Amino acid sequence: MSHFVEVKTEYKDQKCLALALKEIFGNVEVCEQPKALLGWHGDDRSKLVSDNPNYAPACHLIVRRKFIGSASNDIGFRHSGDGKWSAYISAFDKTDNSVRIGQIAQQYAKQVTIKTAKIKGYSVQEEKLKDGQVKLTLSKWGQS
Numbered sequence: 279m280s281h282f283v284e285v286k287t288e289y290k291d292q293k294c295l296a297l298a299l300k301e302i303f304g305n306v307e308v309c310e311q312p313k314a315l316l317g318w319h320g321d322d323r324s325k326l327v328s329d330n331p332n333y334a335p336a337c338h339l340i341v342r343r344k345f346i347g348s349a350s351n352d353i354g355f356r357h358s359g360d361g362k363w364s365a366y367i368s369a370f371d372k373t374d375n376s377v378r379i380g381q382i383a384q385q386y387a388k389q390v391t392i393k394t395a396k397i398k399g400y401s402v403q404e405e406k407l408k409d410g411q412v413k414l415t416l417s418k419w420g421q422s
């Protein structure tokens with residue numbers, strides 16, 4: 279079994295985090311009531327005792343293993359009492375999917391930027407550059 283670790287994050291906006299996860303993994307499950315994370319054998323990790331290293335609590339945002347890889351576990355995000363989100367990811371998936379895990383912060387920042395710009399009345403155009411970077415162009419008509 280892969281040990282799950284809790285990773286404290288600075289993410290605060292559920293919608294932006296869900297959009298970022300969907301962008302990276304292609305699918306995310308948004309749960310009003312937290313649901314169990316499953317291990318690579320389909321075992322419910324929330325049924326283990328909490329001091330077991332394979333334990334993972336039920337989560338509000340879940341990327342199911344079928345969208346990560348055949349030998350993977352689910353990846354989850356749980357809303358904590360301080361207004362932020364904690365990520366729950368197995369040691370295997372943290373290593374095996376390190377590039378995609380690293381992209382979450384980048385995609386989250388992009389989603390927050392787009393949301394904030396639109397609230398302030400800007401239109402946003404996104405361009406994916408050949409080197410993989412993303413260019414956001416913000417424009418606002420009627421500014422003097």
